Amino acid sequence: MNKRELMLSLIDGGAPAGYTPAAFFLHFGPQYSEGQAAIDRHLQFFRHTGMDFVKVQFEQEMPRCAIASPADWARAPRLTEEECEPTVRVVQGLVEAAGREALVILTLYSPFMWVRHLAGEDVLGEHLREHPAQAVKGLEISTENVLTLVRACKRAGVDGFYASTQGGEAFRFGGAHIFERLVKPTDLAAWDEIGACRFNILHICDYEGAYDDLSPFLDYPGHVVNCSLEVGGKRMTPREASTLFGRPFMGGMERKGILATGTPAEVRRATQAVLAEAPPRFILAADCTVPGDTPWDNLKAAIDTAHGK
Numbered sequence: 001m002n003k004r005e006l007m008l009s010l011i012d013g014g015a016p017a018g019y020t021p022a023a024f025f026l027h028f029g030p031q032y033s034e035g036q037a038a039i040d041r042h043l044q045f046f047r048h049t050g051m052d053f054v055k056v057q058f059e060q061e062m063p064r065c066a067i068a069s070p071a072d073w074a075r076a077p078r079l080t081e082e083e084c085e086p087t088v089r090v091v092q093g094l095v096e097a098a099g100r101e102a103l104v105i106l107t108l109y110s111p112f113m114w115v116r117h118l119a120g121e122d123v124l125g126e127h128l129r130e131h132p133a134q135a136v137k138g139l140e141i142s143t144e145n146v147l148t149l150v151r152a153c154k155r156a157g158v159d160g161f162y163a164s165t166q167g168g169e170a171f172r173f174g175g176a177h178i179f180e181r182l183v184k185p186t187d188l189a190a191w192d193e194i195g196a197c198r199f200n201i202l203h204i205c206d207y208e209g210a211y212d213d214l215s216p217f218l219d220y221p222g223h224v225v226n227c228s229l230e231v232g233g234k235r236m237t238p239r240e241a242s243t244l245f246g247r248p249f250m251g252g253m254e255r256k257g258i259l260a261t262g263t264p265a266e267v268r269r270a271t272q273a274v275l276a277e278a279p280p281r282f283i284l285a286a287d288c289t290v291p292g293d294t295p296w297d298n299l300k301a302a303i304d305t306a307h308g309k
Contacts, residue, residue, distance in 0.1 A: 022284035022306035033059035039093035067119035070131035073138035079145035095157040111186035114142035160197035250283035264301035
């Protein structure tokens with residue numbers, strides 16, 4: 001099987017003996033954010049590391065609009081398909097270059113992450129708590145922006161999405177009620193559009209902070225789930241995470257740990273420890289995007305180990 005067939009077999013119930021799929025992601029820098037430079041850099045990283053699918057980083061500038069008062073949400077910017085072109089061209093180029101041998105998926109930031117980009121943490125939190133009817137308008141517009149991007153990339157041939165969710169972290173909103181009532185429905189609206197894709201990863205992003213509870217995400221779709229194993233001050237094993245979500249788990253390694261700071265030999269030893277705790281259907285990865293200066297040879301060492309090399 002090639003890498004494409006391997007990953008589809010994994011989500012359909014297969015578990016190849018002696019070979020664990022693996023993938024890591026990082027940002028390549030502004031000089032590789034669009035056009036042929038972005039396509040070439042993604043391909044170089046894919047080939048060098050030996051990872052098992054192509055994951056396209058979303059590097060396009062999000063629409064901007066100063067949000068100060070609750071009434072400002074009604075004029076939140078709307079994204080056109082033409083404005084999606086920088087991302088669509090990268091997706092299309094990678095599908096043409098690598099799509100026959102490997103799945104190509106795109107990072108998809110949630111509507112909440114888009115509105116946080118517009119207003120900032122403090123203003124958004126205040127408006128969602130004190131002026132939810134007006135703040136929701138911003139979430140609705142951002143949801144449409146996400147759907148516009150998704151539809152354009154689907155037509156470009158993308159196989160699926162690495163769909164990231166935020167808003168349910170322990171430090172936000174003083175409880176889960178705002179996330180459940182206002183944020184989660186926008187996540188699920190995006191999932192309604194991407195659900196028919198062949199390979200989707202649910203990423204529960206802890207880049208901004210940790211979670212006390214993952215139960216709000218158990219009913220999210222996604223063929224694979226990726227998240228930190230540190231939840232509520234306790235650590236799960238990859239096997240326990242897979243059982244919790246009832247699907248293959250992707251992760252096991254900390255993005256700022258040995259991957260970023262160790263030697264290839266140390267990475268190999270750490271990878272072997274993770275694999276010892278892994279379920280049969282598992283993708284070795286980090287808990288989120290690794291730092292941009294992480295040595296590529298460290299990532300290759302982890303992937304080679306997962307592949308039984």
